Amino acid sequence: MKDFVGELYVLFSYPKNIILLISRIVLAYGFSLPALLKINDLEGTISWFESISIPFPTLLAYMVSGLESIGIILLILGLFTRYISILLAFVMIGAILFVHLPNGFLASNGGFEIPLYYFIFLMIFATFGAGKYSLDRVLLKDGNNE
Template identity: 65%
Template structure:
């Protein structure tokens, strides 16, 4: 019975790198539209940040937009994935606290459900890395024992 579980563990470990790649690509895609909207309408973004009482709205708007844009590129490439995931997770915490928390959990009412999912997936990448199909693996040998 012990051999069965050992074999099952090996078999189930094969798709983990593909899952990490898919998580990175889905997250990058999910960040793309909101990031581009912020960047292309920076004046409105700053005004919106100010209207919802985000501290230092000008600095915060540029910082969040930059982190999101950099995050999209780096998630696709699988480069500096752990660091970028932590930064993007902080952005998601800000989105939850300043925008979505007041509306409850449900996405139907603009609640924090989706940003929470993003936070969880980003925490996964920050904890486990980008996987085999990434520049992190090629350049830094991150996860070489997978």
């Protein structure tokens, strides 16, 4: 049984870095529309943040739109992945608490389902890094050497 489990581990470790790469790209794509909407209408974003009682709405509108925009690029490149993932995870916590939580869980009702999934993916990247196919590994020697 121990050999079987060991073989399964080896088998499933092969696609790990490809899965990390695809996950980074998919997550970056998921951030792209909300980031563009915020950055293209910062005044609207500030007004929206004020309407839902987000503290320091002007500062946070600039910070969130900037982090999301930069985060898209860094996630795709796999550069500073652990750091940007932690920062974006805080953005997701804010999105869950201030925007989505009152609507329940389901995304179809505007709930916190999608931001929760993003948060989980971001925590995976913060924990395991960007993987072999990333600039983190090339430039910073951070990533999986497998």
